[in-house]
Amino acid sequence: MARSRRPTLADIARRTGFSVPTVSMALNDKPGSRIADSTAKLIKEAAAELGYVADATARSLRTGRTATIGFISDEVTVTRFAAGMLRGLLETAEQRDHSVMIAEVDHHPERIARALGILRSHRVDGLVLGMMTGREIALPAPEGAEARIVLNGISEGWPAVGPDEFPAGQAAVRHLLERGHRRIALIGRHPERALPSVSTNIPVRLDGIDDATAEAGLRFTAEHHGDVWEPELGFRGAHAVLDAAPDTTAILAVNDRVAFGVLQAAAERGLCVPADLSLISFDDEELATMVRPQLTTLRLPYREMGEVGAGMLLDAVTSGAALPAERTLLPLELIERDTVQTI
Numbered sequence: 001m002a003r004s005r006r007p008t009l010a011d012i013a014r015r016t017g018f019s020v021p022t023v024s025m026a027l028n029d030k031p032g033s034r035i036a037d038s039t040a041k042l043i044k045e046a047a048a049e050l051g052y053v054a055d056a057t058a059r060s061l062r063t064g065r066t067a068t069i070g071f072i073s074d075e076v077t078v079t080r081f082a083a084g085m086l087r088g089l090l091e092t093a094e095q096r097d098h099s100v101m102i103a104e105v106d107h108h109p110e111r112i113a114r115a116l117g118i119l120r121s122h123r124v125d126g127l128v129l130g131m132m133t134g135r136e137i138a139l140p141a142p143e144g145a146e147a148r149i150v151l152n153g154i155s156e157g158w159p160a161v162g163p164d165e166f167p168a169g170q171a172a173v174r175h176l177l178e179r180g181h182r183r184i185a186l187i188g189r190h191p192e193r194a195l196p197s198v199s200t201n202i203p204v205r206l207d208g209i210d211d212a213t214a215e216a217g218l219r220f221t222a223e224h225h226g227d228v229w230e231p232e233l234g235f236r237g238a239h240a241v242l243d244a245a246p247d248t249t250a251i252l253a254v255n256d257r258v259a260f261g262v263l264q265a266a267a268e269r270g271l272c273v274p275a276d277l278s279l280i281s282f283d284d285e286e287l288a289t290m291v292r293p294q295l296t297t298l299r300l301p302y303r304e305m306g307e308v309g310a311g312m313l314l315d316a317v318t319s320g321a322a323l324p325a326e327r328t329l330l331p332l333e334l335i336e337r338d339t340v341q342t343i
Contacts, residue, residue, distance in 0.1 A: 169208020234261025
């Protein structure tokens with residue numbers, strides 16, 4: 001049985017009565033073509049009716065572009081917490097008529113170099129590296145003037161988009177102060193300042209926290225340090241700070257996972273959150289809305305990082321101008337739920 005023939009520009013021209021060059025310019029939205037909107041609409045409707053699909057190879061040869069960007073995921077695709085970054089990038093690419101090729105490297109540096117090589121061999125228009133954990137990473141030197149960007153991380157010579165952590169740290173403290181809290185404990189400070197290869201976000205977050213407490217003339221009632229920001233740290237830390245300072249009215253946890261442990265410890269001690277103890281943290285993981293009470297937190301802008309980063313990259317692709325190797329910072333939004341009480 002013969003395979004059905006793919007519709008062509010000539011088929012659309014015959015259907016609409018316009019010339020092939022006019023059809024081509026309308027379908028490619030060629031600037032300066034002076035084609036009437038009504039004509040372009042008619043041609044695009046006919047193309048849809050015929051099931052016309054542009055030949056990507058021919059378009060690539062004609063324009064020198066593949067209308068494809070490469071996304072290298074460092075745990076973003078395998079972590080629900082950071083999946084918003086991928087959604088933002090995919091939706092922005094689709095709006096700009098680009099597809100996305102994805103490679104998952106799962107925190108293995110040698111895989112990053114391999115993924116860069118593979119994506120470059122497919123002649124993608126630009127490269128995006130998205131990271132679940134914000135940190136500094138060494139990346140191979142760019143090839144020529146290729147469009148490239150890092151999301152939620154930094155690398156020498158690469159433009160970057162990340163969260164604006166300093167004002168977020170300030171905002172967390174100020175929110176507790178506005179609710180009347182002066183006896184505040186902190187859980188999650190690294191015993192020593194985290195190296196950039198471990199985290200570029202948490203140290204700046206803590207700088208903002210320290211700035212706001214100093215501005216208010218406060219000292220934490222107690223602190224519990226730790227470099228593994230998981231529920232166990234929050235559980236042990238809450239018991240430790242409450243043993244050391246029973247008059248503490250609020251705990252500031254360095255992230256949501258630590259805060260989940262604080263909730264467990266409070267329940268074990270017979271304390272009601274927020275009636276007996278208020279709690280605020282950072283990140284806005286999905287579980288923040290599933291625990292009871294729901295967690296007040298500052299939301300990391302993963303989706304916005306994907307949207308803004310993809311938009312910046314595609315602007316550079318379109319204009320041909322290189323992005324400066326600078327970092328664009330996006331705000332964290334305070335999400336008020338049920339774990340902070342006014343006293």
